[in-house]
Amino acid sequence: MFGIDPVTLAAALIAASTPILLAAIGELVVEKSGVLNLGVEGMMIMGAICGFIACVTTGSPWLGFVAGAAGGAALSLIFGVLTQFLLSNQVATGLALTLFGLGMSALMGEDYTGINPPLTPKLFPEALRQLEVVGPILFGHDLIVYLSVALVAAVAWGLARTRTGLIIRAVGENHDAAHSLGYKVIRIRILAILFGGACAGLGGAYLSLVRVPSWTEGMTAGAGWIALAIVVFASWRPWRALIGAYLFGGIAALQLRLQAAQIDIPVALLDASPYIxxxxxxxxxxTDRTRAALNAPAALGRVFHASG
Amino acid sequence: MKKLVTLAAAGLLAAGSAFAQDDPFTVGFIYVGPIGDLGWSHEHDQGRLAVEEAYGDAVETIYAESVPEGADAERVMQQMVLQGADMIFTTSFGYGPATNAVAGRNPDVLFEHATGYLREHPNVSTYSARFYEGRAVIGHIAGHMTESNVIGYIASFPIPEVIRGINSAYIHARQVNPDVEMRVVWTYTWFDPAVEADAARALIDQGVDVLMQHTDSTAPQTAAAEAGIISFGQASDMGQFAPTPRVSSIIDNWGPYYVRRVGEAMDGTYEQSDVWEGIGPGMVKIGEMTDAIPEDVRASAQALADSIAAGEYHPFTGPLNRQDGTAWLADGEVADDGTLLGMDFYVEGIEGDIPN
Known part of the structure; x- marks a missing residue:
């Protein structure tokens, strides 16, 4: 196709999409519990720097990913305390979290620019990765890529089929009803927020440890906002979030490849195409109002107070 | 808070008496990326440090990193003036309009705009380096080194500066390898490691085995290392990637110019100027060529650099045609600076269109 190898395109697409997919699946669970956290960008960049520092200091990419998730979760806890206990406005708090994350990560990362982190190993042996077509696409990645897909499956199954999922959805649909049934609304939401933070942090760490790989101030460059858009795009369905993330990553990867293959297409249009x-x-x-309304958690963004 | 007010007041006083001898001469620098990019902004910051070393306590330097090109740059520059800057170096092409706007409002402050051409006020000077001379040398090496005959070029914005570099590299690669082909990817950013890395990988997937970049981060070097191909350091030596993938580099050496201009400003001999210097005066340097390059190629590349430095050879010497086949330079004719500064066309042989 146009002198572009679809196999390498597919492999590049998966790698480029993984950070936003991780952040999106985390945010999806947060929103399903009725909380709107707009601080994804800030949590991602905190994950990127925490993961990078841990990886460079210890030499272990795996500790880096754990630290990235922890960094994102730590930042999300600030959001959780402010919105769940102090009942602050979720939109304003989320935006503040992004600004705080960007500034804090720049401060933490001052001494870490221009360093190359230890490389993250591929999961499968060389023999499998060398297979025609399926090798690069299915077996050519590192653990985190498979983890991200497994996470989508787990969230899809968990939300739809488990008691925990039912409780999370109940809290997100009607927190007063869930409360009167005896569920700890605030505790459940805090846990969901922490999960979302850890996922965003892991996505950020993937950016600084695998996709680039190096640390740069502001390196998420809007990825968190794209993840937020993908949750709406997916109408809060996990597998659709995967499609959305791969579509986004796919267009970005495709436009660079079209240029490299000298296909005559206006570059500015290509650059804008994911947004279009x-x-x-x-x-x-x-346009389908009923369906959109059915899928959006009814209590999304509303403040809960156990007074009634 | 009180301290802040005092500082602001001191800043205003300093700005009011720009050339007073009793307080240090304050020089500000505005960078488009972080000084840790190990590329463009890093080298400008090395120039700042050279100024500090040369004048010691007589100067004070301040800087602002990662300042976006556009309206916000104007605010940062004005802020620097309020902090007491007597002279400000604005180090990216896109700062041109903002630099001139702030210069117009602050006639006592001297402005130096890198790679620009706008000098609307007597207190604005412009300076740049003839990076295309360095591009000629690495193009020569690339032409020799490529086995797939496909050279990849990660471009930033379609401005004359960048187009000149692509042309110069291509001309000199083709000189030694008539089959060579150039693939250009426009990223529309000076600094975005994720995009630069993706662009590098896209080019590598197209069979590119020599990578050049006109963006500021080292992300393409990492991608080149992964793929086992060769690359060239850009703006800074990027020596941590030697001996491969980085086999040589184009180094921007701003220190001597900054030291000279700050000195002139302090002793009162400063005049508005428009400087464009290359390998000869030392504003452009070729980084160490590593053993990954065959010895004879290293020698011929060095000879090319020497002849450019001596003024014996100009990288844009005819016969050269434009991409559409029309004649540009006749045999032996040398391009004038005006055409080079406004270059908006590819030379013959490069495929693809320049986006506008």
């Missing part, structure tokens, strides 16, 4: 696709999809989704 998002707008089109959002328009299509929102």
């Amino acid at each position: 696709v998002t707008i089109i999809v959002l328009v299509i989704i929102s």
Whole structure:
């Protein structure tokens, strides 16, 4: 196709999409519990720097990923305390969290620019990765890529089929009803927020440890906002979030490859294409009002106070 | 808070008496990326440090990193003036309009704009380096080194500066290897490691085995190392990637110019100027060529650099045609600076269109 190898394109697409997929699946669970956390960008960049520092200091990429998730979760805890216990506005708190994360990570990362982290090993042996077509696409990645897909499956199954999932959804749909049934609304939401923070942090760490790999101030460059858009794009369905993330990563990877293959397509249009696709999809989704309304958690963004 | 007010007041006083001898001469620097990019902004910061070393306590330097090109740059520059800057170096092409706007409002402060051409006020000077001379040398090496005959070029914005570099590299690669082909990817950013890395990988997937970049981060070097191909350091030596993938580099050496201009400003001999210097005066340097390059190629590349430095050879010497086949330079004719500064076309042989 146009002198572009679809196999390497697919492999590049998966790697480019993993950070936003991780952040999106975490945010999806947060929103399913009725909380809107707009601080994804801030949590991602905190994950990127915490993961990078841990990886460079210890020499272990795995400790890096754990630290990235922990960094994102730690930042999300600030959000959780402010919004769940002090009942602050979720939108404003989330935006503040992004600003705080960007500034804090720049401060923490001052001494870490221009360093190359230890490389993250691929999961499968060389023989499998050398297979035609399926090798690079299915077996050519590191653990985190498979983990991200497994996480989507786990969230899809967990939300739909388990008691925990039912409780999370109940809290997200009607927190007063869930409360009167005896569920700890605040505790459940805090846990969901922590999960979302850890996922975003892991996505950030993937950016600084695998995709680039190096630390740079502000290196998430809007990935967190794309993850937020993907949750809406997916109408809060986990597998659709995977499709959305791969679509986004795919277009980004494709446009660079079209240029490299010297296909005559306006570059500016290509650069803008992921955003155009998002707008089109959002328009299509929102034209079907009933379905969109059915999927959005009813208590999304509303403050809960156990007074009634 | 009180301390802040005092500081602000001191800043205003300093700005008011820009050339007073009793307080240190304050020089500000505005960078487009972080000084830790190990590329463009890093080298400008090395120039700042050279100024500090040369004048000691007589100067004070301040800087702002990662300042976006556009309206916000104007605010940062004005802020620097309020902090007491007597002279400000604005070190990216896109700062041109902001630099001139702030210069117009602050006639006592001297402005030096890198790679620009706008000098609307007597207190604005412009300076740049003839990076295309360095591009000629690495193009020569690339032409010799490529086995797939496909050279990849990660470009930033379609401005004359970048187009000149692509042309110069291509001309000299083709000189030694008539079959060579150039693939250009426009990223529309000076600094975005994720995009630069993706662009590098896209080019590598297209069979590129020599990678050049006109962006500021080392992400393409990492991608080149992964793929086992060769690359060139950009703006800074990027020596931590030697001996491969980085086999040589183009180094921007701003220190001597900064030291000279700050000195002139302090002793009162400063005049508005437009400087464009290359390998000869030392503003552009070729980083160490590693053993990954065959010895004879190293020798011929060095000879090329020497002849450019001596003024015996100009990288844009005819016969050269434009991409559409029309004649540009006749045999032996040398491009004038005006055409080079406004270059908006590819030379013959490069495929693809320049986006506008």
